[in-house]
Amino acid sequence: MAETIPLEQVLGTWVAALLTLAIFSFLYRDNPVYKIAEHMFVGVSAGYGVVITWREAVIPDLIQPLLDPAAVDLAGPNYVVLIPGALGMLMFSRFFPRYDWLSRWPIAFVMGYSSGLAIPAAIQMQLLPQLHATLQPVWPAGEVTWWMALSNLLLFVGVLCTLAYFYFSREHKGALGVASRIGIFFLMVAFGAGFGQAVMARVSLLIGRVRFLYDDWWMTLVAPWFGGG
Amino acid sequence: MSGPSVRTIGPALALLLAATCAHAALPGAPLNVRAEDVEEDDRGTQLLVSWQAPEEIPDVPAASASYQIRCARLGMPAEPGPVVPIGETQSRLDGLKPWPWRPYEITVATRYDPPQAMILALNTVFGAEAPYALIESRPCGPVQPVGEWFRYDYTNILVLVIVISSIVLLTIYTVRGRAEEIYIRPIAGLEAVNDAVGRATEMGKPMVYVSGLSGIGDIATIASMLILGHLSRRAAAYETDIIVPCNDPMVMVAEREIVRQAYSEAGKPDAYRPENIWFVTDSQFGYVAAVDGIMVRERPAACFYMGYFFAEALILAETGNQTGAIQIAGTDADTQLPFFITACDYTLMGEELYAASAYLSRQPLLVAQLRGQDVAKAIIAAILIVGVAAATYAAIFESGWLAEKAAGFVAWFVA
Numbered sequence: 054m055a056e057t058i059p060l061e062q063v064l065g066t067w068v069a070a071l072l073t074l075a076i077f078s079f080l081y082r083d084n085p086v087y088k089i090a091e092h093m094f095v096g097v098s099a100g101y102g103v104v105i106t107w108r109e110a111v112i113p114d115l116i117q118p119l120l121d122p123a124a125v126d127l128a129g130p131n132y133v134v135l136i137p138g139a140l141g142m143l144m145f146s147r148f149f150p151r152y153d154w155l156s157r158w159p160i161a162f163v164m165g166y167s168s169g170l171a172i173p174a175a176i177q178m179q180l181l182p183q184l185h186a187t188l189q190p191v192w193p194a195g196e197v198t199w200w201m202a203l204s205n206l207l208l209f210v211g212v213l214c215t216l217a218y219f220y221f222s223r224e225h226k227g228a229l230g231v232a233s234r235i236g237i238f239f240l241m242v243a244f245g246a247g248f249g250q251a252v253m254a255r256v257s258l259l260i261g262r263v264r265f266l267y268d269d270w271w272m273t274l275v276a277p278w279f280g281g282g
Numbered sequence: 283m284s285g286p287s288v289r290t291i292g293p294a295l296a297l298l299l300a301a302t303c304a305h306a307a308l309p310g311a312p313l314n315v316r317a318e319d320v321e322e323d324d325r326g327t328q329l330l331v332s333w334q335a336p337e338e339i340p341d342v343p344a345a346s347a348s349y350q351i352r353c354a355r356l357g358m359p360a361e362p363g364p365v366v367p368i369g370e371t372q373s374r375l376d377g378l379k380p381w382p383w384r385p386y387e388i389t390v391a392t393r394y395d396p397p398q399a400m401i402l403a404l405n406t407v408f409g410a411e412a413p414y415a416l417i418e419s420r421p422c423g424p425v426q427p428v429g430e431w432f433r434y435d436y437t438n439i440l441v442l443v444i445v446i447s448s449i450v451l452l453t454i455y456t457v458r459g460r461a462e463e464i465y466i467r468p469i470a471g472l473e474a475v476n477d478a479v480g481r482a483t484e485m486g487k488p489m490v491y492v493s494g495l496s497g498i499g500d501i502a503t504i505a506s507m508l509i510l511g512h513l514s515r516r517a518a519a520y521e522t523d524i525i526v527p528c529n530d531p532m533v534m535v536a537e538r539e540i541v542r543q544a545y546s547e548a549g550k551p552d553a554y555r556p557e558n559i560w561f562v563t564d565s566q567f568g569y570v571a572a573v574d575g576i577m578v579r580e581r582p583a584a585c586f587y588m589g590y591f592f593a594e595a596l597i598l599a600e601t602g603n604q605t606g607a608i609q610i611a612g613t614d615a616d617t618q619l620p621f622f623i624t625a626c627d628y629t630l631m632g633e634e635l636y637a638a639s640a641y642l643s644r645q646p647l648l649v650a651q652l653r654g655q656d657v658a659k660a661i662i663a664a665i666l667i668v669g670v671a672a673a674t675y676a677a678i679f680e681s682g683w684l685a686e687k688a689a690g691f692v693a694w695f696v697a
Contacts, residue, residue, distance in 0.1 A: 076571065079574065079578075083575065083578040083579065087575070088575065090571070091571045091572060091574075091575050094563075094565070094567070094568045094571050094572075095562060095563045095565075095568045095569075095571065095572045097568075098563045098564070098565030098568035099562075099563040099564070099565070099568070101565070102563065102564045102565060123357070123384070126355055126379070126383050126384050127382055127383055127384060128356075128381065128382055128383065128384045128385065129382070131382050144531075144532070144535070147535060156535055157539070159532075160498060160532055160535060160536050163497075163498050163499050163532065164498055164499060164504060164536075166499070167497075167498070167499020167500065168499070168501065168504065170499075171499075171500075171501050172443055172447070173436075173439050173440075173443050176439050176442050176443060176446075177436070177439050180442065180662075181438065181439065181442070181695055181696070184662070184665065184666070184669070184695045185692070185695040185696055187666055187669070187670070188666070188669035188670055188672070188673045188692045188695060189670070189673055190670075190673045190674040190676070190677035190678075191670055191673075191674050192674045192677070192678060194674075194677040194678040195677050195678075195680060197677055205670075209666065209670050212666060213663055213666060213667075216659055216662065216663050216666075217663075219632065219633045219634070219659065220467075220656050220659060220660075221466050221467050221469075221633075221637050221641075221652055221655075221656055222464055222465060222466060222467075222652060222653045222656045223465065223467070223656070224465060224467060225467055240631065243616075244619055244620040244623060245620070247616070247617055247619075247620050248620035248621070248624065251596075251617065251620070251621070255596075
């Protein structure tokens with residue numbers, strides 16, 4: 054019954070339902086209702102992002118390590134955080150056109166360390182696991198059955214041919230051409246499987262949203278006014 | 283009910299619970315508690331706690347005894363750690379933090395639990411956790427694990443980083459003088475970039491450029507910014523507007539610099555409009571809602587999606603498709619590639635995005651780097667062939683020197 058639901062929940066459900074419908078109205082065409090929802094969404098999320106950054110990054114990673122180290126379990130003030138703090142402050146130089154070149158320093162720093170970090174991370178998270186997963190016996194022996202051996206062989210050929218497709222500095226002719234064409238076939242099979250899986254997930258999201266509109270909003274808050282629910 | 287009742291064990295447990303409040307070493311408390319860093323733990327997250335068994339463990343009728351390790355940050359209440367059976371005198375504490383976090387104080391307690399039947403009864407009747415009693419040792423500490431500068435279990439990663447980086451650097455060094463002779467296979471999506479700029483110019487409509495949703499440090503974003511530089515030079519030459527809504531404020535700053543530089547290089551610095559490159563929001567779907575609105579209202583002639591994308595890929599590409607824009611996408615997000623392939627005219631798949639900057643600019647350094655990456659790929663292909671042969675040999679001939687070496691070769695690639 055609508056009477057037993059707390060007021061804040063009723064308001065929250067109404068706002069969520071109306072905004073959901075406003076966003077769905079884009080399916081028909083661009084319209085003022087969609088524009089209102091869009092601008093609210095952008096404004097609220099940008100403001101929320103500022104608060105989150107302040108509470109989840111600036112306070113625990115900069116202010117507390119300096120002024121209240123015990124709150125973040127530190128043995129004492131950690132003055133190292135002054136370096137990223139100072140680099141971050143340089144981003145504010147964008148407000149002063151004469152000194153806006155200073156903002157290139159933090160950008161260069163972030164790009165530099167991220168690129169450096171990405172190399173070992175890519176080897177650890179992508180290259181090595183994929184290499185090791187591919188290095189499997191392709192002949193039945195011991196615990197490896199015929200079926201497993203065939204599967205391993207298919208994986209090996211697929212990886213090798215896909216690698217050939219991404220070979221850029223040689224013309225894709227002859228053996229390399231054949232391998233790269235087989236590689237693109239493997240890629241498309243993988244993309245097809247991924248597409249199907251993702252579409253299923255999206256349909257499930259839509260079902261969740263429609264159920265919210267029907268159960269939580271229409272049947273709980275709207276239908277009782279018309280004697281239903 | 284068979285076995286001891288609450289009445290039998292209650293006073294004994296109550297007495298022992300009261301005893302836990304005292305901080306001195308009591309009869310029955312473990313002695314000489316020590317905690318030291320675990321040498322083989324290079325991360326600095328483990329301590330090896332050892333102790334000496336008490337001379338006599340007081341017998342509590344029907345209660346089962348064990349040891350419980352308790353760990354407290356200096357000045358904070360202790361938290362229960364692992365429970366160890368009586369008879370053992372050491373255990374590892376995991377999940378700790380090295381310097382500069384606060385050190386720890388460790389105690390080991392003799393723990394008495396009521397019998398299982400009573401625990402079940404207490405849980406069922408009172409819905410509460412069954413009480414247990416502790417006789418705590420004297421605290422040991424402050425103590426802290428020590429992190430090492432080098433993780434030996436990551437040696438294979440270091441070797442591969444050195445090998446692959448050396449190959450790329452060596453190739454750059456040897457071929458950069460004749461980089462213009464190096465062949466780069468045609469990439470359809472990049473051939474179409476110039477056509478897209480031409481179409482926008484002819485129609486007198488702007489182009490929309492989306493550089494993904496990851497931060498400035500992501501390799502895909504860096505590759506995307508290099509493509510944006512090329513595109514901006516073409517747009518400046520033809521005086522076509524390019525709209526760049528950004529998801530990350532740092533990316534926005536960098537992209538403004540890139541586009542400004544491109545307009546200067548094209549000899550049209552006055553045509554540069556910084557207001558066309560702006561920060562929207564860092565919220566994923568808030569950003570998508572805004573970009574969709576821009577596309578529908580501005581009706582761009584061309585849309586570019588280059589960088590790392592998440593679930594918003596299809597929403598963006600589908601909206602762009604409905605506006606009738608020519609669409610070129612490029613991403614290394616393998617889960618989103620199917621959507622771009624479906625909804626866009628051209629798609630750069632995975633590493634094609636990284637190759638784009640070399641392909642478009644033909645700068646000797648970038649072309650030489652691309653050649654170096656290809657050499658590294660050829661070596662990885664060779665490792666695959668040798669590794670699969672080794673794994674097969676090791677599976678067929680399970681024992682013997684060569685089979686062991688083959689199995690060792692395969693195991694070396696465990697991350």
